[in-house]
Amino acid sequence: MNLDDFYLDLQNTVNARAAVDNDYTSMAFMAEVSERFAEAGEVEDFTVMQFEGSGQRNKKLAVNAYDLDDADESVSLAVLLHSNSDSIDVVTATDAKKRLSALENFLSEAVSGHFTAGREESSAAYQLATDLHHRGRAVSRYRLYLVTNGRLSDRIKGVPSSTLNGVPIDFHLWDLQRLHQVQESQQGREALEINLTKWVPEGLPILEISGDSTDFATYMAAVPGALVADLYAQYGSRLLEGNVRSFLSGRGKVNKGIKTTILSEPEMFMAYNNGITATATGLTRTSDGLRATSLVDLQIVNGGQTTASLFYVARENAKGSVLSDVFVPMKLVVVDPEKAVDLVPKISRFANSQNRVSEADFFSNSPFHIRLEELSRRLLVPARPGVNYHTKWYYERTRGQYLNEKNKLSATDATKFAATYPRSQVFTKTDAAKYAVSWDQKPYVVSAGAQKNFVAFAEGIARIWETSNEEINEQYFRDLVAKAIMYEEIRRSVAKADWYDKGYLANIVTYTMAKLAFEIGRQAPGKHLNFAAIWQQQTLTEAMTTxxxxxxxxxxxxxTSPTRRVANVTEWAKSATCWETVRAAPFDLPQSFTKELIDSSVRAEAKTTSKATQKIDNGIDIQTQVLSTTKAEWESLRTFAIANRVAGPTDIGILDLVTGRKNGFPSVRQSVRLVATLHKARERGFSDF
Structure with missing residues (x-):
């Protein structure tokens, strides 16, 4: 997709979002970019807001989004430059610097405490300024973003960093071209390019471990602790692969053992610490090949706790020499960029085997996401009144998958594709998590941000998948779509309600779904919302909406109650105490609503039937896998299995069936056992197929 097409698609997405949310186009653009930032690992959870004003000495102030909750204790703020033009505008250096100055002025007055004087206490800007003031110097870094749907002038070469009360301020410029590059990148994020000579002028000494693979190369190095700490200080959680970032965010800041070693026996750190495992898609070495001078797309896939602990110890001990004798063992795997999408998640999964990562985890190529994708491509949606064709809901397990698939088609086929999969019926991994966790009565987790919520969703799915993956079936998918319909219709209705004052829409929607689920359980025991009817009608009834x-x-x-325990509404919505308050608020479900509920036994019967069907489908899939493997391939497995003792007599008997030594075809149970033998053989080094 070229830049012009990307612009048109982005504008269409933003306009549709603004219409649904009954919001300004500029705020809808900021909300869309915020979600893309979260998926790319740039900023974990931007909260969108609107403030334009003036401060001391009539300075212009502005802020359009903030994130106060990064694992590295940095604070991110954003300001917008948005245009509704039909063509791409060019943003001049003067305009860019003016907007960033307005954002920096807001930050300065907020931290000093001057901003709040004489302003409305209930406003989002007042709440944000109060939080920034209270944090004072307990911030590792300020990251200020200019976000625009224009194209930055070629004359803009970047904005030099500055400081505020000794805390570094970095400026980040994100224009249409940069957003486009991230969407087009295979990794779905912007690759970090790190010049190691800034820390090690001669280059970092490395040792290549010989191997035969053309897909990757492995190196070992002793990395100065100060380099690791500085990288984390500068890049924060962007440096951490998504799985590690999610794991680290729930842990304490400093590992006590690491801290003790650094302060009392720094020279022993190499001996005591397991070190870090990292991946990169590019490596530049000195002419003799013995030193690394730069890395492309560096991602720490194991050792996040070590990385963060080094940073915090250095920060707590003002003297710069605290890490001078500390070196960290590092295994670096440099991966072919074309293979990185598949290999990096696997390296992360196996590197973190001690912190067991499930097969149904965060990665888009896990079996859970693949099954949802398959179900979404297969299940027809009941035709709407007046429409003579069926549509489908499209599960997008990787960013841009829908557009990429559509753009590969001819104009005629692309039109058919759009009719089969309407843009309004596309949902992502993080959307699915939002719908499911809202109904599971954890709105405070949803309010914590897309990535934190997705971690919680993945952990729940992992338990289901590993106990009985047949639970993820047609019924599960239809129920998930019903929750999607419910969430989005509540969102549209609230946005247009006369009592709604723009702000906190996402929080209101997730808490509303959770409150409904709670009240059904409390006031109508033995009853359940009729998800099947929502799927069938593809809409909520009038009683449900009302x-x-x-x-x-x-x-x-x-x-927004004045008696809430936390002043900042967005932060208040992230607390379990907020949910307890909402849950305790009295509400009587009207009879018009309760009469539409169904007996739980009806739902349980449907789930049982769908689970049994999925079990049959699983059996068919595994027998298809067995049938599609040639006799020669099974013969090579049989030879390997006998030679390496990975198969018992029963397993050999099944192999005799597929190699033609015996007549017949293996049953479903035998096929499952046969595939298990194949997996065991692969663990022992079998690689013929």
């Missing part, structure tokens, strides 16, 4: 709006109004009042 009830949800009433709940939404109650929720909005609780979230």
């Amino acid at each position: 009830t949800a709006l009433s709940v939404g109004k109650l929720v909005s009042g609780s979230l």
Whole structure:
């Protein structure tokens, strides 16, 4: 997709979002970019807001988004330059610097405490400024973003860093070209390019470990602890592969053992510490090949705790020499960029085997996501009244998958594709997590941000998948779509309600869904929301919508109540205490709503039937896998299995069936055992197929 097509698609997406949310186009653009930043690992959870004003000595102030909750204790703020033009505008250096100056002025007045004087206490800007003031110097770094849907002038070469009360301020410029590059990149994020000579002028000594693979090369190095700490200080959690970032965010800042070693026996750090495992897609070495001078797309896939601990120890001990004698063992795997999408998640999975990562985890190529994708391509949606064709819901397990698939088609086929999979029926991994966790009555987790919520969702799915993956079936998918319909219709209705005052829409929606689920369980035991009817009609009934709006109004009042325990509404919504407050608020479900509920036994029967069907489908899939493997391939496995003792007599008997030594074809149970033998052989080094 070229830049012009990307611009048109982005504008269409933003306009549709603004219409649904009944919001300004500029705010819808900021919300869309925020989600893309989260997926790319740039900023974990931007909260979108709107403030334009003036401060001391009539300085211009502005802020459009913030994130106060990064694992590295940095604070991110963003300001917008947005245009509704039909063509791509060029942003001049003067305009860019003016907007960043307005954002920096806001930060300065907020931290000093001057901003709040005489301003409305209930406003989002006041709440943000209060939080920034209270944090004071307990911030590792300020990251200020200029976000625009224009193209930055070629004359803009970047903005030099500065400081505020000794805390570094970095400036980041994100224009249309940069957003386009991230969407087009295979990794779905912007690759970090790190010049190691800034820390080690001669280059970092490395030792290549010989191997035969053309897909990757492995190196060992003793990395100065100060280099690791500085990299984390500069790049924060962007340096950490997504799985590691998610794992680290729930842990304490400093590992006590690491801290003790650094302060009392720094020279022993190499001996005591397991070190870090990292990947990169590019490596530049000195002419003799013995030193690394730069890395492309560096990602720490194991050792996040070590990385963060080095940073915090250095920060707590002002003297710069605290890490001078500390060296960290590092294994670096440099991966072919074309293979990185598949290899890096696998390296991360196996490197973190001691912190067991499930097969149904964060990665888009895990079996859970593949099954949802398969179900979405197969299940037809009931035709809407007046429409003589069926559509489908499209599960997008990787960013841009929908557009990429559509753009590969001819104009005629692309039109058919869009009719089969309407843009309004596309949902992503993080969307699925948002819908499911909202109904599971954890709105405070959803409010914590897309990535944190997805981690919680993945952990729950992992338990289901590993116990009985047949639970992820047609019924599960239809229920998930029903939750999607519910979430999005509540969102549209709340956005247009006369009581809704723009702000906290996402929090209101997730809390409304959770409150409805809770009240059904409390007031109508033995009953359940009729997800099957929502799927069938592809919409909510009038009683459901009216009830949800009433709940939404109650929720909005609780979230913004003057008696709330946390001043910042967005931060308040992230706490379990907030959910306890909303849950305790009295609400009587109307009879028009409760009469549409169904007996739980009806739902349980449907789930049982769908689970049994999925079990049959799984059996067919595995027998198809067995049938599609040639006799010669099974023969090579049989020879390997006998030679390496990875198969018992029963397993050999099954192999005799597929190699033609015996007549017949293996049953489903035998096929499962046969594939298990194949997996065991691969663990022992079998690689013929």
